[in-house]
Amino acid sequence: MALDKYRKKRNFRVSPEPRGKSPGGKTSSSLYVIQKHRASQLHYDFRLASRGTLLSWAIPKGPSLDPRVKRLAIQVEDHPLEYGGFEGVIPEGEYGGGTVMLWDKGTWTPDEPDVEDALGRGSLKFTLHGKKLRGSWALVRTKGYGGRRKNAWLLIKHRDEYASKKDITQEKPNSVVSRRSLAGIARDGGGDVEKAASGDPSG
Numbered sequence: 001m002a003l004d005k006y007r008k009k010r011n012f013r014v015s016p017e018p019r020g021k022s023p024g025g026k027t028s029s030s031l032y033v034i035q036k037h038r039a040s041q042l043h044y045d046f047r048l049a050s051r052g053t054l055l056s057w058a059i060p061k062g063p064s065l066d067p068r069v070k071r072l073a074i075q076v077e078d079h080p081l082e083y084g085g086f087e088g089v090i091p092e093g094e095y096g097g098g099t100v101m102l103w104d105k106g107t108w109t110p111d112e113p114d115v116e117d118a119l120g121r122g123s124l125k126f127t128l129h130g131k132k133l134r135g136s137w138a139l140v141r142t143k144g145y146g147g148r149r150k151n152a153w154l155l156i157k158h159r160d161e162y163a164s165k166k167d168i169t170q171e172k173p174n175s176v177v178s179r180r181s182l183a184g185i186a187r188d189g190g191g192d193v194e195k196a197a198s199g200d201p202s203g
């Protein structure tokens, strides 16, 4: 996927999101980020840099450190690498309008060198070196989610020393770069604070 689909959905004169440089084929950056995004629904955007763009999945419930819990991850359009640095407010009415938080950040290493091939087979195994998520994980394509069949994957934690029953989304809810809550980011960016706050843990 190139960035056409990403750009088509957005108006960069209105939204502060990056337009993105055209990906060069050779860049093999290993950036990994998760952006917590309070749009029409709260979700976690899981992104892995590969061949100059960010492969992207939207995870409605966010990641789980428990190997027995599989989380639905809908593959969405590739995003530009610069998107991995974005935290802020997308204006209401724009595509994805709402508050975006950099929830986790680090690097990733695929278990096998040919990422394209792994994606084609519907099974990508990798190691995350983030601040919140670490160790061995897998994305496995799944069937049985109706019309979204082609894009539906499951994010699964493998058993290792980083597996846990802790609810990481509740225990570490804030930004990995600014420590801000969603409400704090919305307040600073002139966004809808009340809507953003509904994505922060209550109490």
Ligand code: MN
Residues within 6 Å of the ligand: 037, 039, 043, 045, 058, 096
């Ligand atoms: Mn999103």
